[in-house]
Amino acid sequence: MNDFNYLKRLFQAYYQEEQNNFPQVSSFNLREFGYIPWEKKVFMKRHLKFENPKELIADLIQNPPRHLYSSGSIYLEPDAREMESKNYQGCDLIIDIDVDHFYTPCKEKHDLWYCKECGTEGTGMPEKCPACKKSKFTKLNWVCDDCLDIAKNEIKKLVYNFLIPDFGINEKDMRIAFSGHRGYHLKVESEEIRKLNSDERREIVDYLTGDNISFDLLGLIERSTEIHGLLKGNFGWSQKIMNRVEEILQKPEKELEDILTDNNSFDLNHNVTESFLNYKDDFLELIRKGERNVWAIEGFGLTMWKKFLKEIVKQVGVELDEPVSIDIHRLIRYPSSLHGKTGFKVQELSLDDLKDFNPLDESNKKLDPIVFTSKKNLTQKLEITENLIPMTKIKGVEYGPYSKGEIINIPHHIAVFLLCKEVAKTI
Amino acid sequence: MSISNELVNQYPWLPSLRKFYKDTRELSYSEFISEIFSNTNNVQIAKRVLKIFEAAFNNLEEIPDKKNDNLNVHVYLLLKIMLYALNNKIITNRIANLYSKSSYNDMEHENSISNIYDICMDLGLKINSYDPPEPYGLKIVKDHREKLETNFSIHYIDYLSLASNLRDEYRKLTNNPLIDGYVFIQNKTLIRLIQEYVRNKLLIEETEDKASLKAFMKNVSQIQGFKDLYDNIKTLWENRKEEFDFTFKLDIKNKEEMLLSYPPCVIEILKKAEEGQNLVHHERLFIVWFLLALEYPVENVVNIFSTLPDFDKDKTTYQVEYAKRKNYTPYQCLTLKSLGLCMADKYKEEGELCREGYGSKDPVERKKIKHPLFYVQLKQYRSEREKEYKRNLAKRELEDSKKPNE
Numbered sequence: 001m002n003d004f005n006y007l008k009r010l011f012q013a014y015y016q017e018e019q020n021n022f023p024q025v026s027s028f029n030l031r032e033f034g035y036i037p038w039e040k041k042v043f044m045k046r047h048l049k050f051e052n053p054k055e056l057i058a059d060l061i062q063n064p065p066r067h068l069y070s071s072g073s074i075y076l077e078p079d080a081r082e083m084e085s086k087n088y089q090g091c092d093l094i095i096d097i098d099v100d101h102f103y104t105p106c107k108e109k110h111d112l113w114y115c116k117e118c119g120t121e122g123t124g125m126p127e128k129c130p131a132c133k134k135s136k137f138t139k140l141n142w143v144c145d146d147c148l149d150i151a152k153n154e155i156k157k158l159v160y161n162f163l164i165p166d167f168g169i170n171e172k173d174m175r176i177a178f179s180g181h182r183g184y185h186l187k188v189e190s191e192e193i194r195k196l197n198s199d200e201r202r203e204i205v206d207y208l209t210g211d212n213i214s215f216d217l218l219g220l221i222e223r224s225t226e227i228h229g230l231l232k233g234n235f236g237w238s239q240k241i242m243n244r245v246e247e248i249l250q251k252p253e254k255e256l257e258d259i260l261t262d263n264n265s266f267d268l269n270h271n272v273t274e275s276f277l278n279y280k281d282d283f284l285e286l287i288r289k290g291e292r293n294v295w296a297i298e299g300f301g302l303t304m305w306k307k308f309l310k311e312i313v314k315q316v317g318v319e320l321d322e323p324v325s326i327d328i329h330r331l332i333r334y335p336s337s338l339h340g341k342t343g344f345k346v347q348e349l350s351l352d353d354l355k356d357f358n359p360l361d362e363s364n365k366k367l368d369p370i371v372f373t374s375k376k377n378l379t380q381k382l383e384i385t386e387n388l389i390p391m392t393k394i395k396g397v398e399y400g401p402y403s404k405g406e407i408i409n410i411p412h413h414i415a416v417f418l419l420c421k422e423v424a425k426t427i
Numbered sequence: 428m429s430i431s432n433e434l435v436n437q438y439p440w441l442p443s444l445r446k447f448y449k450d451t452r453e454l455s456y457s458e459f460i461s462e463i464f465s466n467t468n469n470v471q472i473a474k475r476v477l478k479i480f481e482a483a484f485n486n487l488e489e490i491p492d493k494k495n496d497n498l499n500v501h502v503y504l505l506l507k508i509m510l511y512a513l514n515n516k517i518i519t520n521r522i523a524n525l526y527s528k529s530s531y532n533d534m535e536h537e538n539s540i541s542n543i544y545d546i547c548m549d550l551g552l553k554i555n556s557y558d559p560p561e562p563y564g565l566k567i568v569k570d571h572r573e574k575l576e577t578n579f580s581i582h583y584i585d586y587l588s589l590a591s592n593l594r595d596e597y598r599k600l601t602n603n604p605l606i607d608g609y610v611f612i613q614n615k616t617l618i619r620l621i622q623e624y625v626r627n628k629l630l631i632e633e634t635e636d637k638a639s640l641k642a643f644m645k646n647v648s649q650i651q652g653f654k655d656l657y658d659n660i661k662t663l664w665e666n667r668k669e670e671f672d673f674t675f676k677l678d679i680k681n682k683e684e685m686l687l688s689y690p691p692c693v694i695e696i697l698k699k700a701e702e703g704q705n706l707v708h709h710e711r712l713f714i715v716w717f718l719l720a721l722e723y724p725v726e727n728v729v730n731i732f733s734t735l736p737d738f739d740k741d742k743t744t745y746q747v748e749y750a751k752r753k754n755y756t757p758y759q760c761l762t763l764k765s766l767g768l769c770m771a772d773k774y775k776e777e778g779e780l781c782r783e784g785y786g787s788k789d790p791v792e793r794k795k796i797k798h799p800l801f802y803v804q805l806k807q808y809r810s811e812r813e814k815e816y817k818r819n820l821a822k823r824e825l826e827d828s829k830k831p832n833e
Contacts, residue, residue, distance in 0.1 A: 165606070165607065166605045166607075166608075167583060167605070167608055168608025168609070169608070192584045195584070195588075196584065196587065196588075197591065200587040200588065200591050202765075202767055203590075203591070203599065203600045203601075204583075206599065206600065206765070207600045207601045207605070210601065212596075212599060212765050213602065214596050214597070214599070214601075217596060217597050217602040218602065219566065219567075221568065223569055224569075226569070228568055231564065231567070233565055234563070234565065234575065235563045235564055235606055235611060236563075236602075236603060236605055236606075236611075237602070238564065292567065
């Protein structure tokens with residue numbers, strides 16, 4: 001039996017066990033379903049319809065897929081092959097936060113890449129190969145507590161800094177889920193949001209990320225060599241930006257200096273950083289009083305201020321996968337289904353659950369996405385097939401790093417994880 | 428909520444029109460037209476409608492001598508029927524632009540905010556009104572301090588739906604104060620959004636159903652008053668249409684094929700301009716920079732804007748010349764996408780290159796088009812290659828035909 005067949009049977013057993021607890025998404029029979037099977041070279045099968053969860057679960061037991069999805073949209077005919085024939089009725093707002101799409105410092109440790117053009121290898125997430133400047137990579141992306149924490153903070157930022165205070169969205173209309181791999185999904189289900197078209201959704205995305213913000217319109221202008229800046233008292237993004245500036249200015253000098261010079265952050269040069277630090281206390285007072293707004297730091301022209309504010313916006317905005325929120329025909333992972341690249345469960349969470357949720361070491365059994373933990377502490381023997389595998393810390397225990405050819409004896413849930421990742425084989 | 432009859436007379440595009448004019452609602456188009464033209468005020472109504480068309484064809488910004496009495500409702504309804512009968516997108520756009528602008532002017536002169544509030548409520552907009560105005564910030568430039576305050580905030584869903592076609596930077600949600608689901612909005616901006624609603628209300632798509640239109644025309648042509656008015660407008664249009672029926676005569680040597688090489692984002696803007704639809708700020712900038720980059724003469728670029736409702740030749744010429752001096756680079760695809768101006772999905776054929784990329788048969792290996800100017804370059808390169816291939820093929824065939832039979 002090959003490993004995919006083995007995993008398929010494990011997934012089957014899971015769906016069988018969960019058949020009475022399997023969740024039902026709203027407007028179930030109006031959703032389009034799709035799945036990616038285990039068979040290689042078979043792409044996603046879309047345009048499926050199920051009348052009720054019972055029908056779905058029966059199908060999952062019969063033929064357990066590697067990944068299972070349902071649409072954010074509702075249709076009168078979800079199984080029609082052409083989008084135009086589906087009779088579109090509206091779409092929930094879907095927000096996908098996935099560390100695949102943004103930089104986290106831990107990627108320097110655990111995300112490996114190999115340039116297909118010149119063979120150079122490295123860690124992190126470069127846009128181009130530092131050697132040949134091409135961008136054709138083979139990648140091995142990993143998970144760790146740090147990047148999953150960053151993703152969790154992004155989802156919290158989304159909810160508490162944007163969706164609730166700015167958009168006035170009710171908690172009861174939000175569905176949050178751990179994606180089963182490197183991120184979280186949030187779905188807003190409300191009649192009025194379902195009416196939004198893609199252009200309107202793009203506007204929401206821009207608001208959440210701060211993309212295409214106009215500093216000029218928020219008040220940053222130059223008048224006879226004086227720069228007039230933003231005011232903390234002004235509602236909207238002005239306030240968000242200035243709150244963050246204030247927060248940064250309160251940091252100890254050394255820490256602030258490091259942030260300002262960090263090339264993954266503000267990336268300011270030494271001279272400009274020094275004049276910024278000299279002006280720091282006056283700037284803080286100016287922001288707090290809010291009566292004047294002349295920003296006078298030596299070396300800071302309009303362009304430099306815009307660069308500075310752009311980084312602030314990046315820190316304030318939410319790191320989300322934009323096309324997912326704009327596209328009204330996207331499919332997203334079905335809650336409680338299994339992620340075929342990890343074997344972890346897509347775990348639904350309330351806002352309350354989110355606070356202490358720790359996907360790689362969850363103490364609350366009901367929320368634990370690692371479903372293949374052996375009750376009898378059984379281990380499994382695998383051979384590593386990938387050149388290098390980063391260290392994996394699951395349930396508080398570190399496994400690896402491993403290298404090609406290594407024979408390892410590991411607990412069942414780690415074995416499932418490595419097999420799903422396709423970096424090892426059973427022996 | 429009840430709205431006054433006066434307000435409906437003044438703004439007949441309000442949904443409450445149905446309530447006040449129930450009887451009219453039940454009439455068919457031709458019954459309504461018969462009723463109008465048997466009415467003692469029929470001459471007045473026809474005159475007013477004709478005046479609106481004259482004003483639109485003369486590029487006026489206002490409807491002269493506009494009255495907001497109860498005949499205004501008949502004028503509005505007849506205007507809509509006439510647009511259907513004329514079935515001409517350019518005319519429809521011009522009328523929609525003018526009529527909505529006129530409504531804007533009326534709303535701007537409303538003395539009380541309660542009328543604007545009533546209008547919003549009638550339109551089903553979720554809105555909050557504040558009297559005295561609610562402050563939401565401060566604007567300080569040098570010694571000048573201005574309190575930012577407003578009488579209105581509008582729910583973001585309604586805001587987005589009204590503002591989605593108006594992509595000016597200052598209307599972007601990001602650049603506006605949004606609290607608890609409501610956008611704080613200046614009175615003028617709110618009115619401008621309602622203007623857009625009115626404009627859309629008048630935009631009747633050109634009907635494809637020619638048979639129904641023909642039958643309708645046959646029916647209503649028997650009503651002399653309507654026929655006269657229709658003929659008058661037609662004559663007016665025939666005399667002026669050359670000025671509006673703009674075709675892109677880019678009579679530059681070797682550039683005839685360039686039109687075939689335009690990317691969907693450019694085609695969309697040119698199409699909108701051709702139909703006299705309003706172009707938003709970024710669309711205007713982009714098309715000017717794009718055409719100038721392809722070395723189109725200033726005069727030709729200016730001509731593109733001649734169909735727009737706010738066309739001012741001197742002003743446009745000055746702006747295009749300024750852009751030429753500055754040598755601006757047109758927006759790249761990423762920017763166009765973020766501005767919502769990328770039309771790759773809308774145009775099946777022309778958008779294929781944008782969607783699928785180029786360079787390899789393997790979808791993974793294909794490169795993406797990153798700039799609309801590169802799209803033109805690539806299309807022209809491909810077209811040259813195709814021509815060359817055809818030339819060589821013809822040459823080979825000719826040579827083969829000259830060979831003696833063996």
